[in-house]
Amino acid sequence: MTVLGAIRQALLGAALALLASAALADGPGRAAIASPHADATAAARQVLAQGGNAFDAAIAISAALAVVEPYGSGLGGGGFFLLRQQGEPTRYAFLDARERAPGAASPDMYLENGKVRAGLSVNGPLAAAIPGLPQALADLAATHGKLPLKDSLAPAIRLANQGFTVDRIYRDRASMRLDALRADAESTRLFLRDQQVPALGTRIRQPELAATLQALADHGRDGFYGGAVARRLVAGVRQAGGLWTLDDLADYRTAWRQPLRYALADQRELISSPPPSAGGVALAQSLAMLQRLPWQSAEPVQRSHYVVEVLRRAYRDRGLLGDPDYVANPIDRLLARSYLTSLADSIDVHQATPSSALPPAPAWREGDHTTHFTVIDAAGNAVSATLSVNLPFGAAFTVPGSGVVLNNEMDDFAADPSGSNSYGLAGSQANAVAAGKRPLSSMTPSFLESPSQLASFGTPGGSRIPSMVLLSMLGFLEGRPVSDWPATPRYHHQYLPDVIEHEPDTFDDAQKAALRARGYTLKDLQRSYGNQQVVYWNKRAGTLEAASDPRGEGQATVLEAVRE
The missing domain is CATH 1.10.246.130 (Gamma-glutamyltranspeptidase, large (L) subunit, C-terminal domain)
Structure with a gap:
């Protein structure tokens, strides 16, 4: 090979390498969604079709799941969002929307005569920490979204008004918590039929939840943590024996952490x-x-x-x-x-x-019924999120007039750090109850990237x-x-x-x-x-795939999309 030929080959190789590098820096050119419910996947599709990105889609999925999976997550719960923002370099963020103990919480709040009182940290409003999901949705829209919050919440509001149909997963989770749901009049009215688990295909409508979502859409975080919704939540919780105050709601903040x-x-x-x-x-x-x-x-x-x-x-x-x-x-x-x-x-x-x-x-112990989804957009932005109300239907307590099912995440604290809790497990001082504290969790949204x-x-x-x-x-x-x-x-x-x-x-x-x-x-x-x-x-091959667990009834899909 001549010197000129060698130079030409070297230049061609450099150009090809540069093109390959540029291709890898771009997104997949299509979007993919994997969520545990077809209605949530459809909500994400709608938002992406309106020009939203993966973060807008994550808002839409989270809100839709709050409607169709009241047993797994909701406005009365919290969760973790792992974010990937495509660029040079790629940036990652972790939004901690874990619930926080109310200000009146104390290490001995579930003890009586030195022993844990079974059930207090599981059923009813005393089991509920201050929710984080509404704040997280507002934060995602403000910091990473392309669409207004109201646009990303619109599919969930329609779902809450029009209703969704009961499937086998709903029946299974409601059966697990049937006695607790029966013990709360509002939960019974919304989620049961004649005190029984609804039949397959039953339509569940939640107009009160639609109104709460609309307040969040109209006013951002203040639509939930302040104003009429906050007053309704606090009044309902305290009337039923809980500890929440208006200051607890007003003071709640998510936390941005390094992944x-x-x-x-x-x-x-x-x-x-x-x-x-x-x-x-x-x-x-x-x-x-x-x-x-x-x-x-x-x-x-x-x-x-x-x-x-x-x-x-x-x-x-x-x-x-x-x-x-x-x-x-x-x-x-x-x-x-x-x-x-x-x-x-x-x-x-x-x-x-x-x-x-x-x-x-x-x-330690931890409730095992949460929900998870993941979404990536055409540009390469991605979200992996795990949300929870802890046990199925959380505390099985729905605040009257709000449609909000409260979590029972207080049960994830060590109820008795010095001894054993109601499940016979030794406690952990690092995870003891404290005012404003977030309980430890196993929720693990994750990426593996090369x-x-x-x-x-x-x-x-x-x-x-x-x-x-x-x-x-x-x-x-x-x-x-x-x-x-x-x-x-x-x-x-x-x-x-x-x-x-x-x-x-x-x-x-x-x-x-x-x-x-x-x-x-x-x-x-x-x-x-x-x-x-x-x-x-697969960045090199330019392929995109998604899959849902065959144990559930989720829907995974890859969308054809044109990159802007």
Whole structure:
């Protein structure tokens, strides 16, 4: 080759590299949505069609889910939003809309004669923390949206007025909380029929909720945390024995936090939830330990052994975490390479490590019925969000005249840090009740990103969220089809109790016997759990995919869209 030819080839190579780099910097050119309900997916489609971006679509989905999934999330609850803003460089943000304890809350508010009074932190308005979702929707519109808040809320307002039809998931969740719903007249009127779970296809209309959403649309945060809505909420809560005040609502603020970021092999990075979520730390620890173990080449029982042992160690550290505005979280120590190497090296290749053989840590419980969605727009902006009211239908208390079902997130605090709570679990001082404090959570909206790929993950499921997300991420790391990620059979270990919980068909008889021979105790939950929603963008191939968990009735779709 001549010198001139070599120069030409070098210039051509540089030009092609520049073009490839520019292509990767652009968005996918299409949008994708994965949500747990077809009506929520449709709401996002409407907003995107109006010129909205992923953040506007996230508002529309959140508000729609508040209408059609009153058992999973709502204006009376909160959640976490993980944001990706396309650009050079790509920017990430984490919007913490976790509920906060009211100002009159105290560490002994659920104790009587030194013992936890069962039910007070579960049912009724005393169980409710100050909601964060309405503030989050207003914040997203103001800081990241392209459309006015009222445009993004419009689909949900129509849904609340026109109604939605009861499906099998609604019936299942209402059945779980039937007694609690019956105990509240307003919840009974709205969500039951003749004191019973409504039949499939029953239409549920919520005009009071539509009016509350309209107040939020018209007046922003002040439409919920002030004015007539706030007065109605406080009056309803206090009349029924709760602690809220107008100042509690007026003082509520979301918190913008730095996402947890952890570098992995092959130029991949985990972008996930920081405290008050414990999930991001658990995911980072688990993935880092697995990098030191040959999990990909292991046969199924050996692989499960590796996964269970890293989860055991990651979950052990959960009790050290709490609301970062109230406690110092030892994140640097928990994610130190030397510490995680020592944890991985402590795993016996063939035998279970009894949790009692590890240094002790406080146990905990958490409600397991939340909701999750993910959306990416044509430009590459993305949101992964997990929302909650804690148990199904939260506190099973609907404030009269508002349509707002209150959360029971106060139950996520350690009710008795010095002893055991009503579930017999030891408490954690880092997660003790305090005025204005946010309870610890496992909600873990997450991205895995590299120069050539972006994958978005998340699910409801309480304490099982990090293990579900981990199993889904392993599907991605193996290169399995996107539809497999949320469908993968599930198993879970959380240090205490020292047992592998699993779905009915996760292990066959031979695998169960092999795991027991290694020293494990297995518990078949006799049901499926979780409701994953995932999106995958292959930047190099220019492909975009989305998938919803087959266990639910969600809808995942990729839209054809023209980039502006």
